[in-house]
Amino acid sequence: MHTAALSLGTVKLGRATGVKYPTPVRIPDDQQAAALLAHAASLGINLLDTAPAYGESEIRLGRLLQGQRDQWLICTKVGEEFDGRNSTHNFTPEHCRYSITRSLERLQTDYLDIALIHSDGADLHILNHCGTLDMLIKLKQEGLVRAVGISHKSVEGAELALTKGADVIMATLNQDEQQDRQVIAKAAQAGCGVMIKKALRSGHGNAADLTWVAAQPGVHTIVVGTTNPAHLTANAACINQA
């Protein structure tokens, strides 16, 4: 399935604390969340980005996507855990396997389209010493995951991931944070998928910012989270225009 230019982030389906949004998070109920997903699908959006660190997000998606799994690409992550109050990190291969198995159960599926390392910032240490990416590649060979990579926090991390077999990177890009621009273009040229996070600076930007990000070379899909259907419509319109 070809990834649409806009993807839906699902932090706000499951986590309301320890996040940096400008306004307090009101988690939608199941009816509102189902309507949001249906609206996203009607706009051509086909990739959902989730993570164990997004609280109830995976479990809720598993419930909400019953009967429509084959219409969606699902990206989840490993390495960041959320206990309802705080995040902790674990990048060991054992935890990676455990986390992917748990994500499959929570999402009620037998494969993940994309699994990314949810970096805490120590990209080089994780990639050189933790064995997390090697384990993700093993899980890909076992058929549990279709593409693997990293949601990195440094250019060096993204560069290294490209040499170590990453299929996808999740890069930060907005008009205030442009440090990943070159590695984004390089990754795309090398055939690596490029997902963008923070295009709206976690809600401090507006839909027009998406036009700029969408026009940057190498960007395959921009992940934007929203629980507001009107924002979703506006974001899709901006990206289609770009």
Ligand SMILES: NC(=O)c1ccc[n+]([C@@H]2O[C@H](COP(=O)([O-])OP(=O)(O)OC[C@H]3O[C@@H](n4cnc5c(N)ncnc54)[C@H](OP(=O)(O)O)[C@@H]3O)[C@@H](O)[C@H]2O)c1
């Ligand atoms: N380390 C990581 O891997 C990492 C880190 C950050 C993000 N991510 C992923 O990347 C996605 C994007 O991250 P993000 O930091 O940009 O934030 P985000 O979690 O997607 O949140 C976007 C914010 O922008 C608001 N918004 C969306 N469309 C809008 C519009 N048209 N006008 C005004 N406000 C709008 C949303 O509020 P409303 O609900 O009110 O629309 C929300 O508060 C996340 O959802 C997540 O999937 C990954």
